[in-house]
C-alpha cells in the first residue's frame with residue numbers, strides 16, 4: 432500500500448465515521464425504527480404512534496431536514512410529533528445527528544424498487 436500516511440488516516444477516519452453512524456443508529460434508533468428504517472423495530476408494536484417508514488420516497492418529499500434534526504435533538508414533541516420519539520440532544524452531538532439524518536436517507540428506496548418485507552438482516 433503506497434498511500435501517504437495522512438491520506439490513509441483520513442480514509443480510515445471517514446470509514447470509521449460511517450461505520451459509527453450505523454452503529455449509533457442500531458444502538459439508539461433501530462429498536463423502534465427497525466434495522467432498515469421501515470418503522471418496524473421490535474418496540475414498535477408497543478408504541479401508541481407508529482414510527483414513520485424512512486424507506487418511502489414520499490416521506491422524504493414532505494419533511495424538512497431541520498425538523499428531522501430537531502425531532503432527534505429535542506424529541507418528537509418539539510416538532511408537534513409524539514413524545515414517544517425521545518430526545519437525543521444529551522447523548523448525540525449535532526454532528527452525529529447530522530450524520531444520522533444522512534444515514535436515514537440511505538434507507539430511501541427508489542420508486543418501484545421491490546423490497547422483500549422479511550429482509551431485515553434477521554433483526555427487525
Ligand code: HEC
Pocket residue numbers: 456459460461462463464474478480481482483494498499500502503507511512513514515516517519531
Ligand atoms: C422509543 C422508540 C423510539 C426510539 C428509540 C427512536 N424513535 Fe424516532 N420516532 C419514534 C416515533 C414513535 C416517531 C413518530 C412520532 C410521530 O409521528 O408522532 C418517531 C419519529 C422520528 C422522526 C421524525 C419523523 C417525521 O415524521 O418527521 C425522526 C427523524 C426520528 N424519529 C429519528 C430517530 C432517530 C435518529 C433515533 C435514534 C437516535 C430515534 N428516532 C429513536 C420512536 C422512536
